[in-house]
Amino acid sequence: MRYRAFLSYSHNDAAWARWLLRKLEGYRVPARLVGTPGRDGPIPARLGAMFRDRDELPSAGDLTGTIREALAESASLVVICSPAAARSQWVDAEVRAFIEQGRADRVLCFIVDGDPTVDECFPPATIDHGRIPLAADARPQGDGRERAFLKTIAGLLGVGYDALVQRETQRRNRRMGIIAAASLAGMALTSTLAVSAYVARNDAQRRQVQAEDLLGFMLGDLREKLTKVGRLDLMHSVDDKATTYFATLQPRDLNDTALEAQARSLTGIGQVRLGEGNHAAAMRAFQEAYARSAALQARKPSDGKRLFDRAQAEYWIGYVAWQQDRLDDAEKWLTRYRDSALKLAAMDRTNFDWQKEVAYGHHNLAVLDESRGRHAEAERAMRKELALFREWVRTRPTDMGTRGEMGTVLSWLGSNASRQGKLSEAEAFFNEHLANLDTLRRADPKDANLRMDWVDAQLLLGDVRAHRGKLAEARSAIEAANTQADALVAQDPKNHKWASAQGIARFWRAQLDVGTPERAAPEAAAATAVLERAHAEEPKDARMREWRGRAAVLQAQVALAMHDAAAARRYAADAHATMDATWKQAKDDNLRVPLARLALVDGELAQDAGNTAAADTAWHDARTLLLADTPEQDIPFARLDPLVRTLHHLGDADAESEYRRRLVAASYSPLQPLPPLPAIAAR
Template sequence: MRFRAFLSYSHADAEWARWLLRRLETYRVPSRLVGTRGTYGEIGPRLGTFFRDRDELPSSGDLGTTIREALGESAALIVLCSPAAAQSRWVNAEVEAFRAKGHDDRVLCFVVAGEPGSPDPAQQCFPAAVLAHAGDGSAIEPLAADARREGDGRERAFLKLVAGLLGVGYDTLARREAQRRQRKWAVVAAASLAGMAIALALAATAWVARNDAQRRQAQAEDILGFMLGDLRKKLDTVGRLDLMGAVDDKAMAYFATLDPRDLSDRALEEQARALAGIGQVRLNEGKHDPAMAAFREAHARSTALHQRAPDNGQRLFDLAQAEYWIGFVALEQGRYDESAVWFRKYRDSGIRLAAMDRKNFDWQREVAYGHQTLAVLDERRGRYPEAEHAVREELALYRTWTAQHPDDTALRFEAANVLSWLGTLSAQQGKLADAEAFFTEQLAGMQRNIAAEPANAKWQDLRINALYLLVEAQAQRGRRNEALANILAATTSADALAKQDPANNLWQSPPAICRWWHAQLIATSDRATAIKLADEAAAIVTRARTAEPKNERVLRWLVMARNLQAQLALAEGDNRGAQAHAAEALALLEPAWKDAPNETLRLVLANNRILAGEGAQAAGDDAAARADWQQAEQLLTTDARDALPFERLDPLVRTLLHLGRAAEARLHQQRLTAAGYVPLRPFPQAERIAAQ
């Protein structure tokens, strides 16, 4: 063959192609492999020549004579796989032409971007012609060298590709490469020793000691780099979290012995990244104190780097990330004052970073993220007006950016997420009209994304979530007809997504949520249909929980479905069925509440106790009913900060009415009435409060 391989790639990956061609054409085969036989014949000292010519591609629909001849004279085909390559008709045509010659086993894939196996077509990286097909017609992904950072990495992927070209095992080639590096380093070490001998005669002993210390430090950090990188991945694969923790502890102990002032910029950068990685691993393991220690060490090194070059934007960016992580750990630990200090530093660093380069859009967005972190903190503290103020500042930025980039769907999604936050904060303050307006605008953004990218299932999923929020806001304002129309639209989309990918459990719950809302909206007008919808919702979310038994969101919706079944059974006079559904919901909910109580679970549990009390009252057990309602009252009045959260008012009014405390209930209903709130389920008729 004239060529060792033909490089097939998209124009978008030209830089990768140039890099790979240089590496392949200059690569020297390890001497211990030269002369041996690989799968495709005797191995020479060089890989040979490669064909990479994009300039001569014809504009017609045919590949052209030059390309076809080159394909026929190539022993292998290397496909640079990326979303751009997956969409390229030329790459696909080249693969088809090569495979037509019976060389299926010589097609080698080199992944540079995208996500292998992604259900999102925009992230798929393999061209259609590369994929083999099973007997049932489904695509089978090829084995590939993955050059992405989260894959094999550039160097390891390159060796895998070379092994495929030579027809030898990767381990064999990697071992020979390691031996060659060892010999190289042995020569380097020998040369260094000779240099040191000369240096001893020319320089002071202090210089020699310093050089030796730096060399040992570099060696130690190379070993640590391996331990925190490749070794960590292998230990994670086999589940040896204990060894991973030991590696992290050793690394932290070593870094603690070093003074940042004595380190080079490169050494500081490597250490800062390693420490940030250690912190994130420990955070994922729930080890907040060790995570905080790692992030503080990363911050110290990032601070030293920034002080050395205060005009270097990348160093300020790294410093800002360290500030964010320290604030985030403090937030997770409930140390809100400390978190506020670090989140303000993060926001201020983002503002300074944005001012450094107005054309760097990623840096501009750090300002928005800074506002968002402060809003999250204020929301956690129940300071809803302050949180709303921060998010409104963030929204002002996104309105400007989306006007400047009207076709950027990812940016429009981020803006829609900000609108969702504002809608939620408005609802938490009882500003229901504002909440509906924000959710309506959020929905419009997702619909624009769908119009721009109709094949992107992500936008469909996000549109469904936007519809949920809008339906709730409309239902709370008594706008049932609009809410019903929107939930029916959401149901159609949710059912379609669930059928599109039954294996995607995230898409299996939305049909149940849609049916839950539909049943709630028609519970008083068409009880038979509502019961049917509630039963369907419970069945769907039960299947979803079987697939993900530890998913709190799935558990919460299952409990809400059981509560709804109890509510409808009570309306039908089926007290036994109502009590059974309420008891089943409680059995599901209590362990989660004890393990990790939060506001969402609090409301679901309180509603469950209200329904249980109503069932007990209907069965004639007034003592049990009163005990259930007292438990609901305790849940709803505990940890209320300065004022009761708005979402607690409806269930609290019901509870107080059941307990015969109408005067107290009237005060809370006045807040509901002032907000324009209309309950989905009428308050207890016997003691219903007249609007004041």
């Protein structure tokens, strides 16, 4: 879990929330409890990160995606209870969302006001069939704030309250003994120069602690406040100063607590810089975080938590290198992350989260290999990940989260096989992915995200079936996707993501009929209408821009097939207006094939108008697009169909025949007939 606890409270109780958050984040577990068994495994020295929401409930009353994600990633939910909390729709919604995840036993109530005997301080979701919950009562007439705080700590750690109180008493006694001894020693040394040096050193350490506490506040609470008002720019100089300051410190000279705090701060700075697109600054922060986490791990190599933290830093450095197109460096660091994950998993075979790090390690390297065109290596790594997930799903049949992650791997392998022209393998992976989604949907039929994933999976399956010549089965999948997409849009017409899925489903319905343009034309128009609306609502959404452009290209192809040159030109102009600027700015590879098909249309329109020079220019542009950025022998399979048509127009019979043979070897079935074999091939 990313967070030890999620604090849910009414904004009338914000002062209590701040007090409790500071206490929880500053609490040190008694040394004699550290490492002993707790509810969630060995008890750590610190509780870890907490999540305290500061947003207001939207007018629609739904939790935001950020809040739902934080709830899902929190081990427990601490509810600050009061009459204001009992009336808060926001608090009740958070409690219900947490309980719906099957973790009602992880809800801890912390009373700050009201009378619990008449349930005027508990949110409705915490009350089970009229029975008010047990709670830590911070009121003076209850437990008092300190005893209530310790009860909450006991609940978070999964230990007995009495045991915790006993350990706290022992720790307090030891502390008093240490203080007394230190006082005597100080009195004895006041007349020596050693005292001066000792005091000076303590002053320096105190100033360092104070400075880092201030930095911690600025990098934490203050950053959140500035983010909320849209002034994160004010934090830039603070982040830079913090990074520079930490870089001047030698990790070997710092104690464990300082190293841990600095590593967390630097990781946070790196993630912010990465979100801003400042990869160089993000890399500096992650490298400093790595230096500290590596130093901590070297001090205690048997500590799995420290190895885990070091592995996360290795991942972030590799990820940023990847974003900077330094693929060799990315591979080096992501390989380190994978190897650290293997060591971590071997430390504790019962820690499922650590086992899953191995799968993520294989996944990163697979995606990196694919981006470098190393499809065979990518497939081997992803199959290793799939083998892990299949075994976990077999042994943990009720773990729907793990089953969902396995579905992502299946879908990726299907797409990878399709890109290599292994259409039969792709169909098998997509079928298994759909069967897996059906299991997930039976477990949670109301999950709209699963319904959306199911639409995407049907479209992928329909596409590969169509290109295997299984048109009837392809139509079945595409129609199933359309039916489900229509149901989603009917449920919430304002959901732009669902509207885009409906438009893409309409596009594929038209695409299947592209060989019969009279049938394809109205479906293509319907797809364009839906995608236009979705694009208008989200003009900066690159995916919507891509599909809006694809629909316009399809309309131009259909109009050209119907010998309506005027309409084809209008649609082609629309496609250029949608995609050209994006391509010039970013060279988004998802636009490469649609732009090549658009150039084919441009050439055919110019040829029909008798302008052979313009036609040749357009077709040469199409060839350049399709052959760019990859060796000729490794041309991605998705480019082969338009490439064969382009080379046919250009009269390059030898090259056309070579690429056509690859399509035939894959048993590829085009939706529009390919041009006749060139004469040279016939001879």
